[in-house]
Amino acid sequence: MATLPATPPAPSRSLLPLLAAVMAGFVAGAVILLSLGERPVAIGFVAAGILAAGVLLASRRLFQTVEVPETVIDWSVAHALAAASNDALAVTDRAGRLVCANDRYEVLFAGFPTPPDLPIGEIANSRLTEAGHAAWRDGEARTAGIQVFGAPVTVRVARVGEDTLVWRFIGVQALDLATQVETLLSGQTGDRMGAAGIMLAMITPEGRIRSANRVFRARATGNAEAQVEGRDFARLMATDASGRVRFERDGAAGLPIRILQIPFLDGEDAPMLVAALDEEPQTLAGSAVGGSAAAHVRSLIALLPAGMALIDRDGRFVHMNDAFVRAARINMANPPLYPGDLVVREDKSALADTVRRFAGSSAQSAEMTVRFTDAPEEPVALTIAAARGLGDAAVLISLKDSGEEGKLKRQVAQAIKMQAVGQLAGGVAHDFNNILTAIIGHCDLMMSRHSPGDSDYDDIQQIRANSNRAASLTRQLLAFSRQQTLRPQVLQLPDVISEVSNLLKRLLGETVHLEVRHGRNLGPVRADPGQLEQVVVNLVVNARDAMLTKSERGGGTVTIETAAVAASQVRQMDDDFLPVGDYTSLRIADTGAGIPADILGKIFEPFFTTKEKGKGTGLGLSTVYGIIKQSGGFIFAGNQPSGGAEFVIYLPVHTATEATIAKLPAPTKERSLDTWGTGTILVVEDNDMVRAIAERALTRQGYTVLTAENGEAALELLDQVERPELLISDVVMPSMDGPTMARHVRERYPDLPILFMSGYAEEQLRRSIDLHNVAFLPKPFSVQQLAEAARDVLAPK
Incomplete structure (x- = not known):
């Protein structure tokens, strides 16, 4: 672990040993816990740091006249522990400076850049910044799926003490594949594959050579020991009028070659492995590349994290690596013979036709989406490429094991679907509540003209009972859509x-x-x-x-x-x-x-x-x-x-009092049943049936009722009449909604009582309006409930 210079301000030179002991103990304990997962050992290191701090503090008090030399924090213990981790680790201080980092961090980022200013792109650094802020606030943060040089990496950030963050980059082992492949190319494996006629090179996303085996160097430059690292791969090749590719050094008389691209890491910034094969007649027939070369190719494919499989000219599987088996959920006790055996019936013919086309053509690659029989609801992207010249293999199929990614996509899709259905259910319930308000209101008005025992009374009572049952169904819909009226x-x-x-x-x-x-x-x-x-x-x-x-x-x-x-x-x-x-x-x-x-x-x-x-x-x-x-x-x-x-x-857990809209007083036994009143009430409702019911019900109680069909009409009406005693308004209306209209009315009459009625939830209302002295009446309501609500709002406080 490299320790980087830093100059944080120190309150007192005599406190530096104390701070150093505590810092070393906390950081060492954090590194143990995050990298090795040994909680007892980590607690031991923290306790040792605290004990050392206590000893130093006691010594300073006993010997105050002795000058204590400035102490430098010893990171050797943290270095040894972090070196054992497979993850890249770094430590930053409160000022955002990099204090130390392990060797894997240095190799991964080609030095010691400070998180979150890493060479991995603006979006990834932005997510790291958010994780750092969350760790300072909550003590720990985690962000997954950050692309680091083509590989998805999970980053965990933990606050240690009050002034230190420990950054842990999990999953960087996949990036070591580039180094492993580079070692294979330059070693005996590269020479064996070269003896079989397979020329291999690893190129960067910019198209420059990072490593190559000896036979590639010899064909490209004429010298098997020549340095080709850093050279442009395309400039070593030439294409004739027929589209055939040759080495530039061989000229027009050289043998045509086939270029096979093998993406062994995901992402546009990942290196690419390229195989060059001579297009000789015997090679096309499959005799030049024998079983030994094919075995080397399979060994190479087995190292790659991407799921890959080789298919022969008859469309049967020749080889599949472990990543392909996992991603395709293959039971190796009963392995499939054809790729079509893995997919649903609708995709079988399309996949078979594509494999057959690539097996007999010189096309490079193409992508298609299929669904596996074990997970028909999860579309999977396949990359299909021609792979002639590799013995029995004619087609290369690759896929990405996107288990976590697919799970996240399904969760997002489920959330979107639930939200859409919720909005639909809420809208349907709102409209039904308006209709039920009119039905229940008319039933109440009819029942006032009929007495029990009347032939029509029972029928009206039955209509009202069924309307109430329908109202309970709309409450269920509103509960599902999270728009019901709660009384928390x-x-x-x-x-x-x-x-x-x-x-x-x-x-x-x-x-x-x-x-x-x-x-x-x-x-x-x-x-x-x-x-x-x-x-x-x-x-x-x-x-x-x-x-x-x-x-x-x-x-x-x-x-x-x-x-x-x-x-x-x-x-x-x-x-x-x-x-x-x-x-x-x-x-x-x-x-x-x-x-x-x-x-x-x-x-x-x-x-x-x-x-x-x-x-x-x-x-x-x-x-x-x-x-x-x-x-x-x-x-x-x-x-x-x-x-x-x-x-x-x-x-x-509820810890604070939340501001809520004033609710109607809870019914009590002492409350009067008399709903008679006087004064002028302005009713604003866009639904004609509900407006008519409200007008008739309030008029029967002795009020003078004015009506308007929307907010703009209500404001125009207020310009022509005197101040009303009460404003009753729907919440959701076309043109101008109820809360907007209420704000304009309150500018003119600041103390005017307001009663909102709506088929939507009071919770929605609470978020859209912040006026005082506002009451709420949920739909559907009866004539009696409307009269009681008007009486309670107008009652002297």
Whole structure:
């Protein structure tokens, strides 16, 4: 590990030994923990640093008259430990200066550039900068998929003490392949392949030669010992009118050669391995390159991290390396004969035709996308190139093992799909809420003219009951789309479980046992207790059904657990989707058959269900997902090692009071049932039916009602009439929405009470308006609810 000079300001010369001991102990411990993963040894080094600091501090107090010489930090222990790591390590101070780095870091970046100013591109350095800021703030940060010279690298940054960052570059071992291949070319392997007539060179992305075997040097320059490093590869070649390639030195009388490109690292900045083969008649027939040369080629391909396979002229597999086997999920106990055996039926003919075309032509390469039978939902890009002159092989197929990348793409696609469906569901629910408001309102008006026992009264009551059932369905849609109206409270999860435990026991029946276990020191959470109860009930009922599916007689155990999850535990989880913070977790598990792997990623999708037709809507888990996400939490589904499914919910611990929009006062027993009132109310609603219902309902209660169809019309109306006592407005309207109109009205009448009504969520309203003295009435509402809301807003405070 190289130690670089730095001149940080020192508060006192006498404190330098103390600071040096503490710094050496902390950094050595951090290097051990990050590179070797030995936690006890790391703790030992940190303790030794603290002990040394204590001894120095005691000595300074006992012998204050003795001048202590300035001490230089000894990095030798950290050097020895970091040298054993396969990762590139570097340490920077608070001022952003590079303090030290190991040899692998020096080789990787050709020196000692300071993170995040590395020669890897602006985008990658920008991500490193964000990771550094996060590490200073949170103590640790991680960023994956950074392209370093063509290879994906994961970078972990950890803060050590208060003034040091340790940078760890994981996955740089793949970059060593270039050095390994370079060694192979210049060694005996290169000579053996040269004896078989295979000329090899490794070139940089700029087209300059980095290394070559002896036979290539001899053909290109006439001297097997000549230096070709740094020379332009293209300038050593010449092309005739027929498109055939020859060495420039051989002239027109030289033998034509075939150029085979082998990309052994991904990325545009990665080096390229090039094989040159003589196009002699016997070579084209396959006799010049014997089995020995083909074996060397296979050995070379086996070293490469990219998945590669050789195909013969009949379209059968000749050879495939380990990376290809892993990426294609091949069972070597029953290996495939043809590439078409790996892909779905729709892609078989296209892949076979492409392989056949390249086997009989001189085309260089092409790409195509296929889907493997083991993962039909994951398209895979194949690169197909002609490879004549390599014995039985005629075609080279390469693919990239993009398991993590494909997983991330599927997660992003799932998130986009859920968002799109959520927006659709929210819009549908909003429109239905307007319609249901009109239906319920008209029912209320009709029921006021009919008394119980009337022949029409029961029919009206039935219409109203069904309308309320439809309203509950729209609430489910809004819950899925995270746009429902919540009434959040600061509460404890055990209290919610206790409230619903009796209902759960009745739902589970006598054959299913319910176990409830609560952890200690649980932090409070802020959520809607009614919605959390719905979450628990849905998950428990699903668990009961899963165990009934496993056994026709039912039976089993449902476990509900709560626990406190500290930020340090979340950091150790290293989950990309769970932000670091303090949480209270809720775990619901069963002893059923578990969730099949092929549907685990779909269970939160709307309308997806594994139940029999007519026994499930597919909205249960999607509603649970929506409620948890709207409450600021996270939910994860999985299977237990012992069998059975489990759902784990993380709700952030509530630590601060949040500003909320004024809500309607909670109903109390002492509140008057009289809804009669006086004064002028301005109703702004773009839906004609809802506007008409609101006008008739409020007029029946004694109010003078003015109406407008949008915000602009309401402002024009206010110019012509006196100040109203109350403004009732829809939130989402064309032309000018309710919050924008309310701001203009408040400029004219600062103390005017406002009642918003909407089929969307109050949470959406809270983010779009910051006015005081604002109340909210969710749709659909009844005539009585509208009258009570107007009365409560106008009531003297």
